[in-house]
Amino acid sequence: MIFTLRPSAGGAVLALPLVRRTRDPFQGHWALPGGWLDAAEGLDAAASRTLAETTGLTASYLEQLYAFGDVDRSTTRVVSIVYWALLRQDEVDAQRAAHDAAGDAPENVAWSAVEDLPALAFDHNQIITYALWRLRNKVGYSRIAHGLLPDEFTLAELREVNESILGRRLDPANFRRQAEASGTLIPTDRFRTGSHRPARLYRYDVAVELAERGPLSAPPESDHPVPHRIEE
Amino acid sequence: MIFTLRPSAGGAVLALPLVRRTRDPFQGHWALPGGWLDAAEGLDAAASRTLAETTGLTASYLEQLYAFGDVDRSTTRVVSIVYWALLRQDEVDAQRAAHDAAGDAPENVAWSAVEDLPALAFDHNQIITYALWRLRNKVGYSRIAHGLLPDEFTLAELREVNESILGRRLDPANFRRQAEASGTLIPTDRFRTGSHRPARLYRYDVAVELAERGPLSAPPESDHPVPHRIEE
Structure with missing residues (x-):
């Protein structure tokens, strides 16, 4: 989960990148970026890799947020260990420009203001609610x-x-x-x-x-x- | 991971229960209590169940601490999602007395002061170091x-x-x-x-x-x- 502050008419708003799912379950729905842990890969490395693969974004330090493991949160049994980071809008823009120049900008990515989220796949709306609560508690x-x-x-x-x-x-x-x-x-x-x-x-x-x-x-x-x- | 304060000559000391491993890897070594996640069980429920099965202890609220997933932390690939709780010494004593009366006190459990830990199985010494750091940061x-x-x-x-x-x-x-x-x-x-x-x-x-x-x-x-x- 990557949060940034995006300029808007009423002042900056928190926004995060979402990825459109290309297969079931929830094909066509938006979801948090992520992926599977490789057998020879630590948790931190998997978080960085899957973030880069799905969104093209890199963060200098991704922090572990929480592990979500309710039995019915997917059609198979999936435990998601969620990482998060904050990125400045100019860092996001620079990374995006570099991908555009290289012609490898990822598809199926869109940024959404946290106050204007669609209904996401799985329990991802709840995960964002938890992250925002943690963020606001600590600020x-x-x-x-x-x-x-x-x-x-x-x-x-x-x-x-x-x-x-x-x-x-x-x-x-x-x-x-x-x-x-x-x-x-x-x-x-x-x-x-x-x-x-x-x-x-x-x-x-x-x-x-x-x-x-x-x-x-x-x-x-x-x-x-x-x-x-x-x-x- | 269960912390309690145990009376000692120099004032109360932090202590936690350890479980002696009865099979490889690390047979005979002490380790943090734990076990495997069942397919039809949430993370919180698994933490409570494995704590009770290994130590006989129950805690009214176990909190998720951190997920440890380094590639080489066991002989197979194991991700441990660690939970913790604080228990008063009188609660520990009462639970122990109830098990003794029922004749079902668990074997292979011993309490250790955190300042006097043996070399534990896996990365469990490092996990305790992390937990103590979190505990002391928050206190x-x-x-x-x-x-x-x-x-x-x-x-x-x-x-x-x-x-x-x-x-x-x-x-x-x-x-x-x-x-x-x-x-x-x-x-x-x-x-x-x-x-x-x-x-x-x-x-x-x-x-x-x-x-x-x-x-x-x-x-x-x-x-x-x-x-x-x-x-x-």
Whole structure:
């Protein structure tokens, strides 16, 4: 499951890619991207591979969300170990452009706003409901918004990401106070300038980020030093 | 994985039940309790059943911890979806006494302090390391200690549970302030009396507890209205 924030008229909205099923059960229905675990493949690797094969997307760090295994969730007995990641819209766009240039853009993929989902195959609507609940529970002023922000960001940008995930406005002064007290943001010497008064740029404390992955930590990808962490 | 706090000379210590393997691989080694998922059984039900079959223990609420699926973690390809719960020592003792009275106490079970584990079968030492990391990350002044406390408890008792999990002392005044500000404790009109001055008894706010289980919520067990929640 990949979440991104997509610009829209009323502010950014959470969206995720769906894949149209080309065979039964649920042929023609939309579903979460996924696939089968290979015999010689770890869970994390299978999540990355099936995501890439179905959507063309890669994420620097996919995190295990939950294993769903109700007896009647498919026509045969299927246990789905669901992974998720947050991707910035510009990362999604760049990956899409690269596939278009290479002529290997995947078919049968479409992005849907989470508030406007069709009836999906299997229990996938319920899985998304669970993921959104986890996402909204964790968001507050925490690092969770990290995966949807550039490396440096203003506190207003951080707040807007949080507001989009939560679907409600946050008090700017309270948010600023909590964010500054969180111990996870490092102020830079740079400022965002534009039509508003200059706003200081912040970045996340990578040391905190990596420590929080704990015993499951893997060496960060060489091409992306900061994994996009949703929660521990 | 079942954690309890066991009294010891230096204060309570975290302990968990292990099962001695009676066949290869790792025959004679200690391992986490577990077993195979039946074709007609959900994941939660399988966790409860295999825990009961191997250790004789039941927990009102087992929570999914993580799925472990490295290719080389067993001699065949095995994915383990690990569940955990916290049980009070008096619950453990009562369940053990009931099995002894019925003559059906399971064999090949022993409790081990987490700081004194033998070399376990498979990757079970690593799984416990991960669980302890999650437990210690979540403990703070949160509801996590709930499963190790009676229905009503003093703030000192709550602090001592937290200290045992963390393996370090906490400042009593800071802890009291944070606990009272957490919004999850309800003061009662009752007090613990004894050799010290009377201390007010608190209980957890069950409404908060149930709300936090979110879309995965099941109706609480009729014989135990408050599930033992480790984290959301």
